[in-house]
Amino acid sequence: xxxxxxxxxxxxxxxxxxxxxxxxxxxxxxxxxxxxxxxxxxxxxxxxxxxxxxxxxxxxxxxxxxxxxxxxxxxxxxxxxxxxxxxxxxxxxxxxxxxxxxxxxxxxxxxxx
Amino acid sequence: xxxxxxxxxxxxxxxxxxxxxxxxxxxxxxxxxxxxxxxxxxxxxxxxxxxxxxxxxxxxxxxxxxxxxxxxxxxxxxxxxxxxxxxxxxxxxxxxxxxxxxxxxxxxxxxxxxxxx
Numbered sequence: 171x172x173x174x175x176x177x178x179x180x181x182x183x184x185x186x187x188x189x190x191x192x193x194x195x196x197x198x199x200x201x202x203x204x205x206x207x208x209x210x211x212x213x214x215x216x217x218x219x220x221x222x223x224x225x226x227x228x229x230x231x232x233x234x235x236x237x238x239x240x241x242x243x244x245x246x247x248x249x250x251x252x253x254x255x256x257x258x259x260x261x262x263x264x265x266x267x268x269x270x271x272x273x274x275x276x277x278x279x280x281x282x283x
Numbered sequence: 284x285x286x287x288x289x290x291x292x293x294x295x296x297x298x299x300x301x302x303x304x305x306x307x308x309x310x311x312x313x314x315x316x317x318x319x320x321x322x323x324x325x326x327x328x329x330x331x332x333x334x335x336x337x338x339x340x341x342x343x344x345x346x347x348x349x350x351x352x353x354x355x356x357x358x359x360x361x362x363x364x365x366x367x368x369x370x371x372x373x374x375x376x377x378x379x380x381x382x383x384x385x386x387x388x389x390x391x392x393x394x395x396x397x398x399x400x
Contacts, residue, residue, distance in 0.1 A: 212391035220386040275326045
């Protein structure tokens with residue numbers, strides 16, 4: 171299936187720093203989801219976005235549904251060691267059949283204490 | 284949030300045998316479930332889409348006779364790896380599509396580690 175373009179691929183940051191990552195698609199999406207996956211576990215839903223321009227927070231995490239409907243951003247403020255993991259975006263195209271979602275390639279985050 | 288449970292979390296089987304992995308939506312009905320395979324440090328690779336009461340739709344390159352999928356109820360989908368070989372060893376994850384008042388969301392199971400020896 172189609173994969174979304176997610177960047178950066180990996181990040182190494184100092185504890186306390188802010189983090190930004192994004193996903194882009196070639197088509198218009200009506201849903202953007204952000205997940206975190208710890209090693210050996212299934213992805214956990216962080217934030218769900220359903221409207222263009224929507225800005226939603228979950229603790230130190232904030233995600234936005236791009237106004238072009240072709241991108242989404244995830245920010246993590248004041249990172250802590252437990253933020254380490256792989257972050258995935260997922261999107262559902264507007265022209266969707268069968269509840270299909272497409273995934274980003276993931277951003278691996280390492281937080282240095 | 285909604286809960287999707289996978290079982291077993293880890294399984295070891297002998298080469299040539301078959302192994303079944305279950306995916307259950309515990310607190311919602313899921314007409315659509317998805318099965319993925321994930322290699323170390325890689326993104327999720329969609330294997331098939333499972334629709335309740337109908338045949339699964341497999342992604343290109345995935346052998347439907349080897350990876351049997353059954354979605355017999357609105358809360359249960361199963362993946363059976365038949366005649367397993369060591370190269371089938373991997374992390375398998377399921378997800379279920381949930382309709383919320385805002386829109387569709389997918390929730391993932393915890394994943395199942397399969398080791399074929």
